[in-house]
Amino acid sequence: MTLKIYLRKHPGIWRGVLSVLTILLGWECYIQGKIWLGYPSQVPVPSAILARWADVIMEGSYWMSWYSSYSRVLAGFAIAMLLGIPFGLLLAVNRTSRALFFPVFEILRPIPPLAWVPASLIFWPTQEMSIIFVIFLGSFYAVVINVLGGAKNVDIRYLRAAQSMGANQWQLFRRVIFPATLPSIFTGAAVGMGITWEVVVAAEMIAVGGRVYGGGLGFFVWNSFVGGSIEQAVIGMLSIGIAGYTASSLLRYAGRRLMPWHTSQA
Amino acid sequence: MPDISPSLSNPSLLSRFWFHTRRNISNPHLYLGLLGIACFGFLYYLFTEGWPLPRFEKLPGPVAVFTEWFSPDPMWGISIYSEEYYQHIWASVRRVGIALLIATGLGVPLGLLMGWSKVFKDYSFPVLELLRPIPVLAWVPLAILMFNDTETPVIFLATLASFYITVLNTMLGVESINPNFIRAAACLGSKPHHLFLHVILPGALPFIFTGLQISVGISWFSLVAAEMVSGQYGLGYLILNSYTSVTYETIVIIMMTLGLVGYASSALVRFVGRQLMQWQARALALENR
Amino acid sequence: MNAAQQKLQQGALSIQDVSKIYDPDGTAVEALSHCSLEIAAGEIYMVLGPSGCGKTTLLNAVAGFHPVSSGRILLDGEVLCNDKTPQAQQNSDRMVVFQNGALFPWKTLLDNVSYGPIVQKRLSPKEAREKAEALLREAGLIDISHKYPGEISSGMARRAEIVRALINEPKVLLLDEPYRAMDALTKAIMHENLLKMYELNPVTIFFITHDLEEAVFLGHKVAIMTTRPATVKEVIPIDLPYPRDHRVLSSEPFRLQVQRVKASVRSEAEKAFAAGEKELA
Numbered sequence: 001m002t003l004k005i006y007l008r009k010h011p012g013i014w015r016g017v018l019s020v021l022t023i024l025l026g027w028e029c030y031i032q033g034k035i036w037l038g039y040p041s042q043v044p045v046p047s048a049i050l051a052r053w054a055d056v057i058m059e060g061s062y063w064m065s066w067y068s069s070y071s072r073v074l075a076g077f078a079i080a081m082l083l084g085i086p087f088g089l090l091l092a093v094n095r096t097s098r099a100l101f102f103p104v105f106e107i108l109r110p111i112p113p114l115a116w117v118p119a120s121l122i123f124w125p126t127q128e129m130s131i132i133f134v135i136f137l138g139s140f141y142a143v144v145i146n147v148l149g150g151a152k153n154v155d156i157r158y159l160r161a162a163q164s165m166g167a168n169q170w171q172l173f174r175r176v177i178f179p180a181t182l183p184s185i186f187t188g189a190a191v192g193m194g195i196t197w198e199v200v201v202a203a204e205m206i207a208v209g210g211r212v213y214g215g216g217l218g219f220f221v222w223n224s225f226v227g228g229s230i231e232q233a234v235i236g237m238l239s240i241g242i243a244g245y246t247a248s249s250l251l252r253y254a255g256r257r258l259m260p261w262h263t264s265q266a
Numbered sequence: 267m268p269d270i271s272p273s274l275s276n277p278s279l280l281s282r283f284w285f286h287t288r289r290n291i292s293n294p295h296l297y298l299g300l301l302g303i304a305c306f307g308f309l310y311y312l313f314t315e316g317w318p319l320p321r322f323e324k325l326p327g328p329v330a331v332f333t334e335w336f337s338p339d340p341m342w343g344i345s346i347y348s349e350e351y352y353q354h355i356w357a358s359v360r361r362v363g364i365a366l367l368i369a370t371g372l373g374v375p376l377g378l379l380m381g382w383s384k385v386f387k388d389y390s391f392p393v394l395e396l397l398r399p400i401p402v403l404a405w406v407p408l409a410i411l412m413f414n415d416t417e418t419p420v421i422f423l424a425t426l427a428s429f430y431i432t433v434l435n436t437m438l439g440v441e442s443i444n445p446n447f448i449r450a451a452a453c454l455g456s457k458p459h460h461l462f463l464h465v466i467l468p469g470a471l472p473f474i475f476t477g478l479q480i481s482v483g484i485s486w487f488s489l490v491a492a493e494m495v496s497g498q499y500g501l502g503y504l505i506l507n508s509y510t511s512v513t514y515e516t517i518v519i520i521m522m523t524l525g526l527v528g529y530a531s532s533a534l535v536r537f538v539g540r541q542l543m544q545w546q547a548r549a550l551a552l553e554n555r
Numbered sequence: 556m557n558a559a560q561q562k563l564q565q566g567a568l569s570i571q572d573v574s575k576i577y578d579p580d581g582t583a584v585e586a587l588s589h590c591s592l593e594i595a596a597g598e599i600y601m602v603l604g605p606s607g608c609g610k611t612t613l614l615n616a617v618a619g620f621h622p623v624s625s626g627r628i629l630l631d632g633e634v635l636c637n638d639k640t641p642q643a644q645q646n647s648d649r650m651v652v653f654q655n656g657a658l659f660p661w662k663t664l665l666d667n668v669s670y671g672p673i674v675q676k677r678l679s680p681k682e683a684r685e686k687a688e689a690l691l692r693e694a695g696l697i698d699i700s701h702k703y704p705g706e707i708s709s710g711m712a713r714r715a716e717i718v719r720a721l722i723n724e725p726k727v728l729l730l731d732e733p734y735r736a737m738d739a740l741t742k743a744i745m746h747e748n749l750l751k752m753y754e755l756n757p758v759t760i761f762f763i764t765h766d767l768e769e770a771v772f773l774g775h776k777v778a779i780m781t782t783r784p785a786t787v788k789e790v791i792p793i794d795l796p797y798p799r800d801h802r803v804l805s806s807e808p809f810r811l812q813v814q815r816v817k818a819s820v821r822s823e824a825e826k827a828f829a830a831g832e833k834e835l836a
Contacts, residue, residue, distance in 0.1 A: 012387075015388035016389070020392055043411055099302075103300075103303055104303055107525065108525070110486075110525040110526075110532070111521050111522075111524055112487045114487065114490045114502070115501075115520065115524050117505075118506060119518065122514060123322070198403065202401075202403040206506065225406070225407035230411065233407040234408065237407070241399040446653045449620055450657040452645040453649070453720075454719070456674050465659065468659070543661070546660070552705070
């Protein structure tokens with residue numbers, strides 16, 4: 001099938017491209033026009049951003065920021081998954097533990113993760129650890145809530161079917177409850193991953209000061225802004241968007257690979 | 267047919283309240299939950315004040331925090347008796363309120379339009395999807411540049427994430443409406459405005475409220491972050507300010523306050539949702555019978 | 556011809572040589588092939604065929620939910636659709652009762668029933684409400700008229716949906732397997748109730764089903780459809796006197812009629828089963 005026919009069959013694609021290009025062009029024209037008429041404008045134009053971006057990708061500090069943010073996100077996210085999945089499953093499987101722990105969990109949950117930043121800075125010996133702790137906290141709630149909800153709603157018929165075939169408690173858990181909860185685990189992970197990037201940017205802006213290396217993309221944005229390079233701040237902003245999108249896509253891909261039976265999106 | 271049991275089919279508020287109270291009091295899980303909370307509180311006390319552990323001793327303990335919180339003459343100026351405390355709460359609540367109003371006021375119509383018209387969705391959805399992965403806080407520099415005062419950027423940031431959620435959920439809500447409802451409405455002789463008012467809007471309402479529920483949380487989340495970075499009032503500003511001025515008790519007070527107001531605002535949304543969607547509340551109540 | 560039927564002058568439906576081809580992605584699927592049916596005013600016309608043969612496609616064409624590929628449909632001699640305007644106008648002269656029910660879950664039964672006359676501005680809200688109450692009382696639903704559809708049984712909901720259709724005084728009532736998901740006992744009660752409502756509000760009924768006994772018990776005529784592409788195989792008049800009630804079910808004439816219909820439809824069902832094609836919506 002040629003591209004032309006394909007595009008005619010799927011008008012959504014060219015419509016989307018068209019509207020995005022229109023907005024970029026409108027933005028460029030509006031700001032350029034303003035400057036041409038003699039009004040000062042601090043908001044950068046797309047062409048200038050792209051030109052600056054071409055320079056920035058040659059700089060080591062830019063990629064260093066990527067690396068720092070990514071390693072923090074992955075560390076916090078991994079801990080959240082490692083603790084959140086077993087905790088959620090425990091709450092789902094065991095009524096007593098749910099009654100005991102869930103209220104405490106629910107009391108702590110409404111506190112926004114970033115409100116933990118100061119307390120975390122006081123408690124943890126290094127800044128790095130406190131940022132990772134806040135990241136962990138942000139995604140932990142999402143993971144636990146989704147795992148708990150998923151495992152509690154496992155169809156009772158699956159359990160009965162497995163029992164009638166002679167499954168013991170462990171097999172019941174390993175072969176029925178866990179795979180049946182897997183879609184919810186991935187939903188929780190996806191939500192958690194989104195929150196993680198929100199938190200890491202904020203934490204890097206608030207908590208990291210003065211260092212050029214290891215500041216991360218959030219610091220990159222803030223530092224560029226304070227340093228007066230608005231183009232670079234916008235580049236940082238877009239980079240964070242790309243980084244977050246990549247991470248979520250990888251997660252979705254893993255979900256599809258692990259759950260071939262699950263046709264709807266994880 | 268005489269109505270034999272009016273209280274059974276339509277229980278009064280009071281009798282329902284009694285029923286639930288009785289059932290809860292006799293439920294052992296309630297006491298386990300209280301035990302869990304008590305244990306948490308006790309451990310917090312033990313590690314910070316009773317028998318301080320190395321890193322924990324730096325954190326303010328519960329006794330110190332509550333003494334400060336309920337003191338008429340607080341050491342660091344923030345307690346339930348100080349005017350300043352309520353000024354900060356009000357500043358934040360007001361911002362979240364405005365942000366939610368804007369997010370709902372713009373997001374619901376936009377979402378309805380996107381769910382309604384495929385062509386409109388084709389044009390607008392990609393833009394939304396491109397912007398959505400950019401975290402709220404990454405917008406800080408642009409927000410400061412775009413608006414000249416200090417208040418608007420904070421509200422803008424608190425609005426942004428809630429706006430995405432509202433649009434997406436409203437759109438999904440419209441798309442989830444059983445097409446037979448729309449056909450039935452057309453058969454019954456609905457004009458487009460009837461269709462919109464009597465089918466599309468109520469049909470999407472459950473999703474809109476699910477979105478609003480998430481929005482409230484996200485809005486508080488973003489607001490605290492925004493206030494920490496660029497606010498001059500509000501709970502987020504206060505919590506970071508307390509850190510830099512080493513008034514640690516205040517930090518914990520503000521954290522608890524944020525938890526309380528956050529919980530109260532989502533409870534309010536839930537309540538409004540139940541009132542507006544009686545049809546769903548009643549059907550759900552029958553299912554959990 | 557009974558008394559109720561003779562009162563009716565309107566509602567004669569004529570389906571002439573209608574075909575429908577679905578072509579979503581280049582692979583043409585023929586759902587209907589040259590279907591012709593003549594339905595007299597006030598008749599209960601049962602359309603019987605194997606699951607997924609395209610019966611609903613025919614009903615949707617009459618209701619105006621989608622266009623036909625060729626052929627025409629007339630209501631009382633007026634063209635609903637033909638080759639020039641392949642899609643019929645949706646109108647309250649043809650009311651549909653859907654397979655899985657389409658009462659608005661966010662309106663009480665009373666509001667559901669009074670909705671049609673109000674939006675059509677035929678009645679004032681107060682009059683519509685009064686008429687709705689009267690009809691609901693007739694159908695034995697007045698005690699639950701303030702409940703939401705989510706709170707009542709599916710049988711009651713289906714009855715209310717028929718009332719919601721009848722209040723608009725349609726010429727034709729289009730029923731798309733309305734009792735599909737019900738157990739046999741409930742179904743029998745629903746059938747008697749439908750006939751009672753028909754006596755009170757006579758109207759042409761176009762009833763789609765795959766249930767043999769349902770078709771014979773309710774209908775004046777049963778049209779047997781072939782498997783996909785669906786066309787009319789045979790129209791069998793049912794020679795049983797009205798009013799019919801459950802005692803008819805165990806009578807000899809009923810058994811003979813069922814056998815006659817079964818002989819005709821059985822081979823189609825076997826063909827459909829052997830083909831194993833996915834059912835059309």
